[in-house]
Amino acid sequence: MARRIYLDHNATTPLREEVVEACTRAFRSFGNPSSTHFEGAAARAELERARTRVASLLGADPAEIVFTSGATESNNLALHGTLAAGRAPGHLITSRAEHPSVLEPAESLERAGVKVTRLAVDASGRLDPSAVAAALESEATVVSVLWANNETGVLQPLSEIAQAVKARGALLHVDATQAVGKIPVRVDALPADLLSGSAHKLNGPKGAGFLFVRRGLELEAWLRGGPQERRRRGGTENVVGIVGLGIAFELAERELPERAGRMAELRDRLWEGLRATLGAVRRNGSPSHVLPNTLNVCFEGAPGEVLLEALDLEGVSVSAGAACHSGSSVASHVLLAMGLSLEQARASLRFSVGHGVDEAQIDHVLGLLPRLVARVREVGAR
C-alpha cells in the first residue's frame, strides 16, 4: 500500500511512539492490580501512575477517575449509574445531536420509565443554554451534553449550560471524548459532575477510557463483578491500555496549546483551499465554536459515501460523517438535526486532522479533490 494520507482523526488516531513503547513494556508486567503480592502491586502502581496523569490533564483528583473500556462504556456508566440508580422519578435532558453511546442508553432508560428530553440544536449545531434551563424541572435531572460533536466538531456553550444546571441543583454529564487533547478540558474550571473520554482519540490505544466522577457523587456500577475502581466498575483492569491512556494524556498535557494551533493551521489551510478550488462548498456547523481539527463540508450533488470511496482509492482517508455499520450508511442524524436536507447530509464529508498530518498532505488532497468531486457529481447528477 502506497503512503496514505489519514484525515480521519475523529474516528481514531495513530498511536504515538511513546505510547507504543509504554504499552509494550506494560505487556511484560502482567500482574493483576487487585493482587496483594509483588506482581499485583507492580501492576497497581502502573494503573495509579496512569490515573495521576489523566487527573492532571483534567484538573481532577486521581480518586475521581474511573477507568473503563472506552467512552461508550463511560457514557453508559454515567447515565445508568445515575438515572437507573433511582434518583426517582428521573429525568434525562440531552440533545438530538448526541453520539449513539448517549442516544441509545437514553432510549433504554426511557423504556425503563425515565423521562427523556431531547433538545434541538440550531443551524450551527449548538444548543441554546436557555432551552436547557427551561427544560430543567427538578434536581432529579441529569443533563448530558456532547461537548465537541464528533461529526462536525461543533462546541457547545458548556459554561452557560453548566451554570443553568448547577443553578437548578441538577447533575451535568459531559461527553468530552473528542474535546480532550484538542481543547483545554478542566473540571476545576467547569462544574461537571461526570465527564467521559477515551484514549484512542488522542493517540492512545483502543479499549481504554475513563469517567471522571466528582467526589461525593453517588454512582452505581453498571458493569458489576468485583471491587475494582472503588466498586464503580467491575472487572480486571486493562492495564496495558490504561498505561497507554496515561502516556497519551501526559503528551497531550505537555503539547496541548501547540498541538491545537497546529491542527487549526492545517484545518484552515484545507478549508481555504477547498473554497478557492471548488467554489460550491459549504461548511457544516459553527466555524467559530469548533474543534481546531475538524472540518465538515457539504459537496452539494456529490454523494459523500462515493466521494469517500473515491478518495480512499487515491490514498486519502476521510469520513462520510454518517453512521456506518458494516457499510450500510444512513444520513447523519447530527446534520439532519441542524436542518440540512437529506441530500445535503448525504453529500457531506468530515475531514479531521491530527498527529502526522502536514501541509504537503493537505495540498495533495486539495489537488485531488476538484477532479474527484467533479467525477462524482457528474455521475450523481444522472
Next chain:
Amino acid sequence: MSTTAKLAFPGERVVVAMSGGVDSSVAAALLVERGCEVVGVTMHLAGDASRCCSLDDADDARRVAEKLGIRFYVANYTSQFRSEVMEAFADEYLAGRTPIPCVICNQRFKFRHLLDRARALGACAVATGHYARVERDPSGGRHRLRAAIDSAKDQSYFLFDLDQAQLAKALFPLGAMRKEEVRAHARRLGLATAEKPESQEICFVPDGDYAGVVEKLRPEASARTGDIVDTGGRILGRHRGVHRFTVGQRRGLGISAAERLFVVGLDAAANRVVVGQAAELLARQATLKGVSWVAGAPPDDPIRVTVRVRYRHEGAPAELRLTGASCAAVHFDEPVRAVAPGQAAVFYQGDVVLGGGWIAGSLQ
C-alpha cells in the same frame, strides 16, 4: 480471455460486484491475476431478510477481498431495491404474472447504479460473476452478448435487457469457464467462499416462499380469495389469491379431477385461476412488450430466432415479427408449453443474444 481484450487492461481500475458467493469471488480473483486494480463492492440490496445480499454475505465478500488484497466497500441500495424490484415483483404477481426480478436487478442495479458508482470511482468497467460472454468488436463497433461456454450455468438470459452502452462496460470473467473450474480456482486460492452452496432462488425469497414475500410486501393480497375455473368458465374450486399461482403449475390446486389439471391462465381482473389439461398449456404464439435489443438495433423483420421463454428453457425455434415500437410477436414452429406472462422471452441466434422482451400473453 480474448473476449474481454478491449476492457480492463493491467493497472486499470475495475469494480467487481461481489455477492459473497463463489462466482463473484473468483471473478474478482481472475481480474487481480490479470493485474487490474480491483475494487470489490457488495451491493446491499434486499435488506437483512434476504438470504443473499445480507450482511453475512457482505462479510464473506469482505473476507475474500482481504485475501485478494483488494479494497472493498458495501454500497447500500436497500430503499431503491425495495421499491424498484421487490414491490414491482409483488405487483406483478398480483397482476397474474410471473416476474423475474433478476433481469431488472441486472439492468438497473448492477449495470446502472453500480456502473455509475464505478464511473464515479474512476473505474473502466463493472465485472460480475455471471456466466455469460461479451464479445467486443475490434473495429470499435458493436458488442455481442453470448451464452456462457458452460451451457448448464449460462445466465445470458438474465442479461438480455442491457443495452450496448452497458455491455461496453460489462465484464464477465467466468464466461469461458465451467463451474467446476471456478470452484477449483477458489479452492486453490483458499477463498472462504469456495464451498459455498449454489444460490438458485431469488435472493429476497427465502425457501421459495413467493406467496409469503408478496403478502408481506402487499398485505392486502392475502385476503383476495377467488374461484378456480376451467377454460369453459365452470367453477371447480376456490383459491387464496392469484399470486400463489404460475402458468404451468400443477401442484397446490386442491381440486380432484379425473385428468391432471394445470394452471393455464391467471385472470387477475376477475380474480380467477384458470385450469386446464396439458394440451391447453401449449402456445403457438406469444406477444411481447418492452422489447429491447442488446445486440444494438432491431433486426430485419421478420427474423428467425431461437426463443427461450424462461430461464431453464432450452429454446424453441420461432419467427419474430415487430408489431410496434417495443412490441413483438413470436410464432413458434412447434407449440411451446407454459408460456407465462411476466417471464422474459429472450431471442438467440446460435449463442448470441439479440434481445428480448416481456411476455404479455400467449395464443394457442
